[in-house]
Amino acid sequence: MVRGDRLYDFVVILDWNFRSRARHRGSAIFFHIAKPDYPPTEGCIAVAPKDMMKIGPLLRSGRRLVVER
Template sequence: MDWQVSRTGQIDLGGRTVRAALGKGGITDASDKREGDGATPLGRYALRRVMYRADRVDAPDTALPVRAIRPDDGWCDAPDDPAYNRPVRKPYPASHEDLWREDGLYDIILVLGHNDDPPVPGAGSAIFLHCKRGDYEPTLGCVALDPDDVRALLAQAKPGDTLTIS
């Protein structure tokens, strides 16, 4: 299945349209995406794997690979580092995002296949589908849904599925 997210922040979950938060930097062509620009890149992305906070939520029901987030999980966002746009273990010497967050945004994360085969330094990292903040406040470039909608998408998702931001 190819899940479609519109520029206006809507996604169809099996006949039910729900809201999605997108990047505070707007929407950009994937070729124009830059590290730290806060933009959500247009394009079609493979659904790679799911991570979740086992101390807060149950494992999502999905056919995708799933693993619990650990307190030392990070994601490298340093373009000049060999681990750029890859998971890392903290402490990590280069710049990285903390996946063990207190705000609940990463209680469930769906890793999207943006700039990962292989990563192009500076072309954007850590583009996830994750839980929304507040009343769908803008993200730093990710797609964010209500936690129940994240679970609904994951329950239908399977290996080989994609998410298109158009």
């Protein structure tokens, strides 16, 4: 996944429609860098680059990432 705007320079694939795929449920939900001014995503979770730099080192395989509204 390559983008010119660098939003996917750091991406975590979340377990949505990943292990048990179903048609018409979307391809995936990602945790990635936000656009300036935080416009809505297409269903992903996006954070500022500075926040990703804090969160990224804490992520490990098997670690659970909980996103609350």
